[in-house]
Amino acid sequence: MAEPTVRMPGIVLASLMFQHVNSDSDVEGLILGESKLEEQITISDSQADHIQIEEIYNIQKHITCHKLNNFCNGMGEVNLDKLKKILADSKQSVIGWYRQRRNTDQQMTFREKVIHENLKKALSNPHMIFLLLTPSKLTPPGSTHRTEYAAFISHGRQFINVPVLVNNLGLLEQLAYWKVSAACSAAGYSRTMKKHGSVFFNSTGSLKEVNEVSKMYDSLQFELRKACRDVEESERRVETLLADVAALRKRVNEKRGHRMEKDTDAFPPEPKKNMLLHEALEALLSCSPLFQTQTLTLQAFPVPELCCSADSGTDVTTTLLGPEEVSNNDSSRAISRKRLKKVPVRENKKSRKSESQCATLTLGVSVSASQEDTATAVDDD
């Protein structure tokens, strides 16, 4: 019985992987190439001749379908017209089809089996292969991905997994990697390289793309280094500033501490005045002799001692006249008040100085209270 093998060039495999990496869904397409039977006869002196028949599928090219179910429907039925349209420009023969699906098992699905059988019937080719590639994430962060690939052929209702050999890797021994490409003296090869080589290679013989990638890498490294330097400088400045701020805080705290000690020693805290208490006392005890000064008004009433500040709102007229005179002179005072502007009470410092002027003030006010026209005239002036 023939042992099937699938051989695929590395470039085709890379091209398939590249196609799927750039696609956001599963992809499928057709495989072109040739299939042949090789008979290997092993001649040995020790045993009888051994004949081994190998069925080889050589994959040479693939045709991508731009969308899924391009040549078949949801039930796996093949549309021959669409298939022919896809194969219109192709000179090689179809030897199979492929599908790439992420994050699934390396097994043919239900519909893939149905499509495969229908494709065999549609193309009248009982020897067709199905190539399956299944990329998946190898590490949770997605830093490493893996692509598994396998080929299947069908015998009746059974689908057999067939080994896939990648030509440029599969035929070399592990220790025999080539460091330099072997020289090729074929004229056809030279003509091809001459015609197309400048597109891919520099004058030095290295791949252009590789040089461009290296340049981009160098630029990226430069930018990264620059960014690192900037960050480092910024961090050092921040460090210096933080140290300065800490030193300044320390000095401020020290100074504050010294000042508080001095203030408590030199200046006793200024006593606060209880204005409400003062008003209450004044209301109750304004006629008490303790609150009277030695100064007398023209009516021979003692002048109460003023000890309130300018902002107490105390009516000087009422205070100086005394309560009896206030009640007697209500009407005249009312008129005079209307005419007179309210004299603001002076501040403590000024009031101390002006204590001696109380008599003078008293006289002035009393005169104006009894002689309302005069007061009015004075005020008007």
Added chain:
Amino acid sequence: ILYCGFYLWKMNNMSPEVALHRISPELRPLLCSVVRNGRVGLDSTNCLRVTDLKTGCTSLTPGPCCDRFKLHIPYAGETLKWDIIFNARYPELPPDFIFGEDAEFLPEPSELPHLVQWDAGDPECLLQLVKELIQQYHQYQCQRLRESSRLLFEYDSLLEDPNYGRNMEIYAGRKNSWVGDRIVLVCPSFISIMSSLSQDTALDPGEDVALLSVSFEDAEATQVFPKLYLSPSIEHALGGSSALHIPAFPSGGCLIDYVPQVCQLLTNKVQYVIQGYHKRREYIAAFLSHFGMGVVEYDAEGFTKLTLLLMWKDFCFLVHVDLPLYFPRDQPTLTFQSVYHFTNSGQLYSQVQKSYPYSPRWDGNEMAKRAKAYFKSFIPQFQEGAFANGKL
């Protein structure tokens, strides 16, 4: 292996909400009906379960974009693990399937109506397609039974009986490995029995199921192991897991003889429980009639409990009557309780009486009369005990 399937299901269950949150929005309605309403096969207590949600998009695609997952399907005591593959970029396309280790299972697409007429806009389409695939899978397993003439005979004989033929699930093991492997025939759910039980009792008929699973360890049926699986409510109604023991499979016997035997045993048990229910109801009704206003409360659903407040010579006491599941075969328990006296632990002083004049052949009326007479005879003794051993 049957028990392991149940335990694994309980341990690895992905919440339906998690699955629905991660699936691509266009596919969500389809998956919603599977995870919320997905009960297939004979075992309706086990739902379809979804695990291993993955995407066919690149890792740069922002989620949610999962479009492929594993579906766990309970079948014949096993759990089938099928991969269902959609494409988030082509949500209108029907899904594809990988049937786990059953690589040879290949249904005919034309026999799957919901695949032929796939409608991505119908939320039930995927669930219906899965049910059709399970039917096809069942036929595939039946085909595999043909590899053993003895097992095929067992199956065909049951299939001819309309009582069982429509409610069987066959699992013939894996290809080329069933020699020495188990073969399970899950026999029918006792639907008619369950419905009569639920009508006469207060049981919820929703998820009750009784499955008989018969495992053939070899193709010659020399080692046969039957097991009966009951849903928790049925098991409770019948008196717990130890209340029902099915007979062993007779050596050289056939399923067509054995299954009816088990059915009859279960039917008898259920009938007994139903009769017990009626008898309890009759008993309670008789006590209500005899003791009238003395009834404090009683179980109006299962008729398993009754409490009386009685007085004898100015001494008030409570009597709690507990009726067992297998009444009238088993005698009710009487608990006398003083309303005045406490024990050292702070509970009301009480005495339990399990043996008193009783006969299961009496009707409810007679039982009430005899109980009344017994109360009269026992109360003086109870009162003395309460005063002596209890504290006010």
